[in-house]
Amino acid sequence: MTYITVALNGLIAVGAYFMALRIIPRFKDMFIKANLFGKDLCKRDKKEIPESLGVLVGCVFLVAMFLFIPVPFTLEEAAAMDVETGGKPATFPHEEFVELIVALLSICCMILLGFADDVLDLRWRHKLLLPTIATLPLLMVYYVNYNSTTIIMPKFVRGLFGYSLDIGVLYYIYMGMLAVFCTNAINILAGINGLEVGQSLIVAASILIFNAIELCLGHQVDGHKFSVYLMLPFLAVSLALWKYNKYPSQVFVGDTFCYFAGMTFAVVGILGHFSKTLILFFLPQIINFLYSIPQLFKFVPCPRHRLPKYDPQTDLLHISTTEFRKDELNILGKLMVTVLKTFKLITWQEMPDGRVITNNFTLINFVLVVFGPVHERVVTQMLMGVQVLCSIVAFVIRYPLASYVYDT
Ligand code: UD1
Ligand code: MG
Numbered sequence: 001m002t003y004i005t006v007a008l009n010g011l012i013a014v015g016a017y018f019m020a021l022r023i024i025p026r027f028k029d030m031f032i033k034a035n036l037f038g039k040d041l042c043k044r045d046k047k048e049i050p051e052s053l054g055v056l057v058g059c060v061f062l063v064a065m066f067l068f069i070p071v072p073f074t075l076e077e078a079a080a081m082d083v084e085t086g087g088k089p090a091t092f093p094h095e096e097f098v099e100l101i102v103a104l105l106s107i108c109c110m111i112l113l114g115f116a117d118d119v120l121d122l123r124w125r126h127k128l129l130l131p132t133i134a135t136l137p138l139l140m141v142y143y144v145n146y147n148s149t150t151i152i153m154p155k156f157v158r159g160l161f162g163y164s165l166d167i168g169v170l171y172y173i174y175m176g177m178l179a180v181f182c183t184n185a186i187n188i189l190a191g192i193n194g195l196e197v198g199q200s201l202i203v204a205a206s207i208l209i210f211n212a213i214e215l216c217l218g219h220q221v222d223g224h225k226f227s228v229y230l231m232l233p234f235l236a237v238s239l240a241l242w243k244y245n246k247y248p249s250q251v252f253v254g255d256t257f258c259y260f261a262g263m264t265f266a267v268v269g270i271l272g273h274f275s276k277t278l279i280l281f282f283l284p285q286i287i288n289f290l291y292s293i294p295q296l297f298k299f300v301p302c303p304r305h306r307l308p309k310y311d312p313q314t315d316l317l318h319i320s321t322t323e324f325r326k327d328e329l330n331i332l333g334k335l336m337v338t339v340l341k342t343f344k345l346i347t348w349q350e351m352p353d354g355r356v357i358t359n360n361f362t363l364i365n366f367v368l369v370v371f372g373p374v375h376e377r378v379v380t381q382m383l384m385g386v387q388v389l390c391s392i393v394a395f396v397i398r399y400p401l402a403s404y405v406y407d408t
Contacts, residue, residue, distance in 0.1 A: 013236035016064035020240035054257025058111035114259030183262030185285035191307025194246035223272035280394035288363040299333035306360035316373035319359040
């Protein structure tokens with residue numbers, strides 16, 4: 001029965017792909033009329049491009065999922081029909097049902113909040129708070145269905161902590177933070193055509209490969225099935241969006257898509273019980289976040305946009321910069337820039353008047369620090385290459401290496 005359910009889910013995903021492909025161009029003008037557009041900063045003509053199309057593919061995703069809901073709960077349960085209960089399934093899987101519903105509720109909330117961010121340009125504190133609130137229903141279901149807050153210890157620390165450790169409420173805080181991380185991490189690795197969707201496509205494909213492997217091995221079948229049900233339609237609508245968002249972008253995805261994608265990943269990681277593996281698929285985003293810390297937490301000035309600087313003469317992207325006087329940084333700020341400078345992770349130009357000019361601390365700029373001015377299309381390809389490479393590393397850590405640390 002599982003195969004038929006997955007096949008039907010795939011069929012609905014294909015339908016969602018063609019639906020998204022058809023409606024995105026039709027809505028472009030409507031978004032511009034509603035003042036939902038952004039200037040493509042890395043182009044000569046700085047054209048106005050419709051923005052927040054993530055809301056459209058998010059809706060197509062939700063419609064696809066709503067159509068899918070009856071499938072696993074009629075097909076698979078048909079086998080368990082009990083005539084005495086009047087044709088109702090004898091053992092209706094309420095737990096699985098509520099998981100799917102609440103997953104869609106959290107994703108739906110995040111699409112709404114992302115759209116609010118695009119329209120109202122929310123402050124950073126809201127961006128951190130909103131995903132946390134959107135995960136609460138999810139955590140509640142986790143609490144009711146599992147409430148397992150025990151973590152298995154790696155072999156080398158078992159002498160100290162024992163085989164496993166119950167971290168209680170800390171586990172819920174960790175899961176809440178996972179949603180905040182996934183949503184914002186995609187949003188700050190952005191600014192060049194196709195990158196938000198490109199990275200999400202690779203993460204989604206990696207999750208699907210992981211689910212397929214685990215399903216074949218017969219591990220945690222319910223969790224991985226649940227993940228496939230959400231990931232296939234997500235991959236489908238993102239592919240359609242990618243077609244219009246890749247270089248040269250005809251549409252921008254907006255924060256709506258970043259939040260929608262991040263929340264969908266967090267939901268499958270939490271309710272599919274593979275949040276640690278999920279984090280492994282976010283390696284480039286983790287690196288970008290760690291590298292960004294000095295600017296995100298204002299130890300070093302952070303301009304509104306950190307995307308690379310466009311040179312209209314050569315049509316290439318150069319690093320974008322920030323400047324400061326070393327004596328205006330606090331002690332932590334000084335320490336951070338000194339470490340980054342020592343390891344040659346940032347450019348460093350001291351002006352005669354004491355000002356220092358460095359690149360903005362993003363992975364996109366770092367690629368440009370290493371490879372010099374590069375065309376926008378190529379920078380996106382390079383970063384997607386990094387994402388694929390990191391997924392391969394993630395699989396190596398998850399399978400061959402994990403067996404040294406855990407009993408897999
Ligand atoms: C985040 C980043 C910001 C980056 C921006 C780009 C942090 C803390 N914030 O801010 O540095 O500049 O994303 O998305 O790291 N744009 C393009 N080409 C693209 C995509 C976007 O020019 O391919 C520009 C457009 O003008 C678009 C704008 O970026 O309107 C969208 O920025 P927005 O999503 O509002 O920025 P943030 O998410 O706040
Ligand atoms: Mg954004």
